[in-house]
Amino acid sequence: xxxKKEIIxxxxxxxxxxxxxxxxxxxxxxxxxxxLKTIALNKISRIEISKRGPAIILxxxxxxxxxxxxEGYRADSDMVxxxxxxxxxxxxxxxxxxxxxxxxxGLDNDNKIVVKAWAGNKLKREFEIGKTASTYRHTFVKIAGxxxxxxxxxxxxxxxxxxxxxxRDKEVLSFELADIQEIxxxxxxxxxxxLKKEVTGGKGKGPLNTASEAIWQxxxxxxxxxxxxxxxxxxxxxxxxxxxxxxxxKKAFTNxxxxxxxxxIKEYSLSIFAKKKGSQGYPAISSGSAYPFIISAWRAExxxx
Numbered sequence: 001x002x003x004k005k006e007i008i009x010x011x012x013x014x015x016x017x018x019x020x021x022x023x024x025x026x027x028x029x030x031x032x033x034x035x036l037k038t039i040a041l042n043k044i045s046r047i048e049i050s051k052r053g054p055a056i057i058l059x060x061x062x063x064x065x066x067x068x069x070x071e072g073y074r075a076d077s078d079m080v081x082x083x084x085x086x087x088x089x090x091x092x093x094x095x096x097x098x099x100x101x102x103x104x105x106g107l108d109n110d111n112k113i114v115v116k117a118w119a120g121n122k123l124k125r126e127f128e129i130g131k132t133a134s135t136y137r138h139t140f141v142k143i144a145g146x147x148x149x150x151x152x153x154x155x156x157x158x159x160x161x162x163x164x165x166x167x168r169d170k171e172v173l174s175f176e177l178a179d180i181q182e183i184x185x186x187x188x189x190x191x192x193x194x195l196k197k198e199v200t201g202g203k204g205k206g207p208l209n210t211a212s213e214a215i216w217q218x219x220x221x222x223x224x225x226x227x228x229x230x231x232x233x234x235x236x237x238x239x240x241x242x243x244x245x246x247x248x249x250k251k252a253f254t255n256x257x258x259x260x261x262x263x264x265i266k267e268y269s270l271s272i273f274a275k276k277k278g279s280q281g282y283p284a285i286s287s288g289s290a291y292p293f294i295i296s297a298w299r300a301e302x303x304x305x
Contacts (some may be wrong), residue, residue: 033095033150034143036125039088043119047083049160050114056164058083074169079162086156087117087125096140097149105140105149106131106157112142113160129157165243172270172289173239179264180233183216186259187304194224235303236262236270241293242281250285250292258304272300 047058057069058080066075102108107130117125130140130149138151183194200212216224256271273283275297282300285292295303 033092034146036090036092036143039117039119039124041084041088044084044087044117044124045120046118047080047087048114048116048118049162051112051161052110056162056167058167068164068167071164073164073167075167076169079159079167082156082159083115086154086159087115090125090127090141091153092141092143092150093138093153094151095148096151098147100147102130102142102149107140107142107149113157115160127152129160132157168244170240170242170293171238172241172284172286172293173236173268174288175237175262175264175266175268177230177233177237179266180262182263183229183232184261184263186261187257188255193219194229195219232303233262235299236260236268239270239286239288239295239299241284241289242296243294244289245283245292245294248292250290253283253285253292260303270303272304275300 045060049056049058058066058075059069060066066077066080067073068075097105102112106112107128111130113129115125115127115129116123126144128142128144130142132139132155133151136155137153139154139156141150141152142148143150181196185192194216195218196214196216198212199215216226216229218224253271253273255273257274258272260270262268267287269287271285272295275282279294279297281294281296283292284295284300
């Protein structure tokens, strides 16, 4: 009799557990994640990012380059690419909350980042970005027209949490090293010129030797230090600034403490001006930027050395 009672109790426990598991399974399947279609990245022509203050608007030109409106500043292509990757491939992975407690997820009005993307005149995607989830592999988001909070795949809040200054293309000088044939350097106290010259017969033996090499020398034939010339050109060939100087144009800068001109297929120039007391960098202008900018002190001093 006792064994029968034990069997009945065991059967009841099994039934209760089965019903519990079935009930919870049903609960988990009561919601369905919104299906977000992948957007072709080359179709997106405008991105709007807003957080409290005025929205930042990025527009793609006919040449495929992105700019910041209304100023027309060039946008950093890598930063825009990262944004497009998130916008085009946004994927929701789980429903997090239906409680409308948005502050908990960084989706309240003071903290959320609203992103809108257009293809021509058609709004293709609109969503709100909150905090990074504790997994660091997901971000809390809301989709336009949906009050619920979701996990989206990826840690991407920082990708959109940018200012206009952050998004500007910081490249201020760019050229191919092999194109440069002449270097002119000028300071208030002296100036010097270096010319690239092809020397034939510098290597090998015998009258039929036609090997040649490029050397740098001064106009009077004195050979320059090749390694220092290479370091100088390398530091200038992909020069990026720290930030741009607002409220002043290039004409406002005179009496450079260092000017370098590079001649090749095109002519390039960089002028560096005296550093203000307490400043972390040197004001400068270049042929590669329409705006004056700041070069970090260590970079400017390395160039001038």
